[in-house]
Amino acid sequence: MTGETNTNEIVIETLNLEKNYDDLKVLKGISVQIKRQEVVCIIGPSGSGKSTFLRCLNLLEKPTAGSILIEGQEITSPHCNIDSLRANMGMVFQNFNLFPHMSVLDNITLAPQRVKKVTKQSSEDMALMLLNKVGLKDKAKSFPDELSGGQKQRVAIARALAMQPKVMLFDEPTSALDPEMIGEVLDVMKSLAYEGMTMVVVTHEMGFAREVSDRVLFMDGGLILEDNKPEVIFTNPENPRTKSFLRKVL
Amino acid sequence: MAIINELFNLGTQLIMSLQSMAIGLYTWLLYVWGKLPLLLEGTLLTLELTAIAVSLGFIIGTFAGIGRLSEKRFIRSLATIYIDFIRGTPLLVQILIVYMGLPQIIGRTVPPMVAAIASLSINSGAYVAEIVRAGIQSIDKGQAEAARSLGMTSNQTMRYIVLPQAFRRIIPPLGNEFIAMLKDSSLVSVIALEELMRKAQLVYTRDYRPFDILFAVSIIYLILTLSISRLVRYSERRLRNNDR
Numbered sequence: 001m002t003g004e005t006n007t008n009e010i011v012i013e014t015l016n017l018e019k020n021y022d023d024l025k026v027l028k029g030i031s032v033q034i035k036r037q038e039v040v041c042i043i044g045p046s047g048s049g050k051s052t053f054l055r056c057l058n059l060l061e062k063p064t065a066g067s068i069l070i071e072g073q074e075i076t077s078p079h080c081n082i083d084s085l086r087a088n089m090g091m092v093f094q095n096f097n098l099f100p101h102m103s104v105l106d107n108i109t110l111a112p113q114r115v116k117k118v119t120k121q122s123s124e125d126m127a128l129m130l131l132n133k134v135g136l137k138d139k140a141k142s143f144p145d146e147l148s149g150g151q152k153q154r155v156a157i158a159r160a161l162a163m164q165p166k167v168m169l170f171d172e173p174t175s176a177l178d179p180e181m182i183g184e185v186l187d188v189m190k191s192l193a194y195e196g197m198t199m200v201v202v203t204h205e206m207g208f209a210r211e212v213s214d215r216v217l218f219m220d221g222g223l224i225l226e227d228n229k230p231e232v233i234f235t236n237p238e239n240p241r242t243k244s245f246l247r248k249v250l
Numbered sequence: 251m252a253i254i255n256e257l258f259n260l261g262t263q264l265i266m267s268l269q270s271m272a273i274g275l276y277t278w279l280l281y282v283w284g285k286l287p288l289l290l291e292g293t294l295l296t297l298e299l300t301a302i303a304v305s306l307g308f309i310i311g312t313f314a315g316i317g318r319l320s321e322k323r324f325i326r327s328l329a330t331i332y333i334d335f336i337r338g339t340p341l342l343v344q345i346l347i348v349y350m351g352l353p354q355i356i357g358r359t360v361p362p363m364v365a366a367i368a369s370l371s372i373n374s375g376a377y378v379a380e381i382v383r384a385g386i387q388s389i390d391k392g393q394a395e396a397a398r399s400l401g402m403t404s405n406q407t408m409r410y411i412v413l414p415q416a417f418r419r420i421i422p423p424l425g426n427e428f429i430a431m432l433k434d435s436s437l438v439s440v441i442a443l444e445e446l447m448r449k450a451q452l453v454y455t456r457d458y459r460p461f462d463i464l465f466a467v468s469i470i471y472l473i474l475t476l477s478i479s480r481l482v483r484y485s486e487r488r489l490r491n492n493d494r
Contacts, residue, residue, distance in 0.1 A: 085401075086398060086400065093392055101418070111397075114410065116401075163400055163401060
């Protein structure tokens with residue numbers, strides 16, 4: 001899955017990351033390192049803090065304590081330019097969050113044009129290339145409400161890729177989809193992984209985690225209880241909680 | 251017995267006055283027809299005032315509505331004070347503060363037209379602000395998150411993602427605000443601006459036929475408000491069918 005170049009470079013590193021909502025401790029000290037071109041899946045029961053952890057990585061949630069280093073840069077410090085950081089980290093949401101008042105093409109070209117100041121022409125070329133890649137090149141002029149769930153999510157992936165991010169974050173990308181549409185989205189994610197994209201994926205798709213990821217993190221109760229290769233996690237997990245969780249979902 | 255007599259008398263009086271009203275209807279029409287050019291002149295000014303006030307109010311209200319949701323506490327309280335003050339005090343008082351009160355402080359008179367437009371738009375702005383705030387809050391949080399996750403600034407997110415969707419949703423309540431402002435604009439008659447209400451006053455103080463003229467004026471207001479609410483309902487239906 002991993003390419004040859006600088007795969008030992010650490011792209012994301014968190015140290016004792018904590019997040020509280022008032023009295024509720026959602027993350028209780030997460031320390032993890034993610035390397036370039038690695039595909040990391042985060043699994044665990046709902047309420048375990050998986051999504052919150054992912055959303056901390058691009059500061060959609062503000063951590064209560066601990067630090068996050070993206071390519072060595074401390075992003076929780078007030079001097080960090082959060083907008084340019086986010087421009088380099090694509091995010092795909094459970095509910096797609098396409099912009100309903102814009103065509104598919106405009107959804108994809110808006111951020112490149114406004115944030116990276118790419119010209120209209122080249123942003124549209126790029127958008128069409130990405131739509132082709134996710135298998136939707138004939139939908140450029142459509143509006144989001146004319147698309148199926150799976151198509152929406154593929155557009156959302158193309159939209160994130162248009163910013164040419166170094167990392168892609170996926171927050172349960174298939175959880176809102178009808179079963180027959182999950183495959184088409186996972187296929188796009190798979191090909192992205194094989195191209196060497198660094199990916200962090202919160203998912204309930206154990207098949208995907210097993211097949212595609214380099215590492216699987218099992219989270220429960222705001223902690224990472226196990227961090228292991230998928231072969232190990234899915235066949236012979238070390239932590240008993242991982243074992244009982246997987247017994248329920250597999 | 252006395253009560254029955256009394257009721258009987260009242261009944262005959264009522265029938266007689268109805269009779270005279272029927273006769274009066276014709277004379278009323280004739281009379282109002284003669285005053286119509288004057289009243290329509292006032293109607294035009296009323297519409298003009300309302301349109302300007304709601305348009306300026308829309309601009310003020312957009313900023314105040316965004317300010318109400320600002321992360322900066324100072325801006326938030328500023329917007330809240332403005333909205334609470336305007337919505338919590340009578341428009342009549344606000345008009346008089348601008349027209350009568352302000353000259354005392356700035357040492358020069360304020361022309362009635364300026365005072366009217368200023369007080370009406372500032373008033374409308376506060377109501378529009380609450381509409382805009384509700385419109386912004388009705389947009390799913392995921393929209394802003396998606397925009398921010400692409401690296402857009404909070405201003406860009408507001409401008410390209412949240413406001414375009416919010417504005418589409420608030421067209422119906424903005425229409426209602428227009429109707430409310432159309433009716434409330436009659437209050438600027440107290441500062442002698444010759445809009446519809448003031449024209450009516452001028453006519454009846456001269457002719458001493460207040461009922462005839464006030465009835466006519468009510469009908470003009472009614473025609474205006476009903477047609478606007480029709481328009482609003484039409485636009486509402488179109489928006490429901492086409493949520494883009």
